[in-house]
Amino acid sequence: MPNFTLRLRRALALAACFVTVASAAPSTERAPAPAFTLETLDGHPVSSASFKGHVVLLNFWATWCGPCRQEMPALDRLDRQYAPAGLTMIGISVDTGSRPVKALLARSPVHYTVLLDPDTRVSTEYHVETMPSTFIIDRDGMIRYVHHGYRPGDERAYAAWIRRLLHQ
Numbered sequence: 001m002p003n004f005t006l007r008l009r010r011a012l013a014l015a016a017c018f019v020t021v022a023s024a025a026p027s028t029e030r031a032p033a034p035a036f037t038l039e040t041l042d043g044h045p046v047s048s049a050s051f052k053g054h055v056v057l058l059n060f061w062a063t064w065c066g067p068c069r070q071e072m073p074a075l076d077r078l079d080r081q082y083a084p085a086g087l088t089m090i091g092i093s094v095d096t097g098s099r100p101v102k103a104l105l106a107r108s109p110v111h112y113t114v115l116l117d118p119d120t121r122v123s124t125e126y127h128v129e130t131m132p133s134t135f136i137i138d139r140d141g142m143i144r145y146v147h148h149g150y151r152p153g154d155e156r157a158y159a160a161w162i163r164r165l166l167h168q
Contacts, residue, residue, distance in 0.1 A: 030144060033058075033137045034125040038115035041098050041105070046090075046115055054088040055165040056137040057158060060123050061091055063100040065131040067150040072110055074155040078162065079112040085166050092117050094131070136161045138168065 033056075037047040048056075059075055061068035072091070079089035089112035093101045096118050105114065117123050126135060130148040136158065138144050145161045147154060 030142050033135065033141050033143050034122070036122045036125065038092065038117055038122060041102055041114060041116065046113065051088050051090075051137075052141065053139050054086055055082075055139060055162060056088045056090065056135075057162065058126070058135040058137065059089070059091050059132055060094060060117075060126065060128045060134075061132045062094050063104045064095075068132040069104070069108070070152070071132055071150040071155070072108060074152075075158075076110045076112065078155060078159060079110070082159075082162050082166065083112075087162055087166065089113070090115060092122060094118070094120050094123050094128075134158065136165065138165045 033048065035048050037045050039045055057075070057078070059071070061072070063069070075089060075091070079087065083089065091110065091112060091114040093114060094117050095101050098116055101114065101116065120128075123133075126133070132148075132150050134145075134147045135143050136145040144165060145157075147157065
């Protein structure tokens with residue numbers, strides 16, 4: 001039964017990925033960011049506690065999601081621009097294994113950290129129902145901005161929030 005549930009959730013997420021190519025309305029409601037520990041592609045654990053004091057952009061994505069793949073270069077540019085000022089960019093893949101993620105990143109590398117959430121435990125805690133989903137978290141660990149889906153240009157809103165939070 002758990003495998004069926006996981007397959008059903010992934011199928012629904014895939015459907016949502018195609019249905020929400022147009023961006024959903026972003027949310028700016030404040031809420032504490034759920035804590036987590038996930039592994040990198042090399043199997044090293046990374047805890048969200050290590051981001052304390054940083055502005056963090058979390059991006060939940062999957063290799064099978066077209067808008068996710070389209071958004072990755074824009075996120076990489078944001079990372080390169082704002083990491084020196086204190087931004088921590090984290091991509092969280094919900095793929096069931098590391099092989100497709102490694103293959104995609106070999107073709108289209110990014111410079112930010114990519115973590116794996118193969119059992120979708122963390123994406124469930126963040127109430128991710130659409131791929132991609134982006135969360136911008138302030139230095140105090142509060143979610144300040146949530147955006148579901150991706151259309152070219154959405155990264156301008158991310159940049160505005162990043163600048164705003166970096167200057168607080």
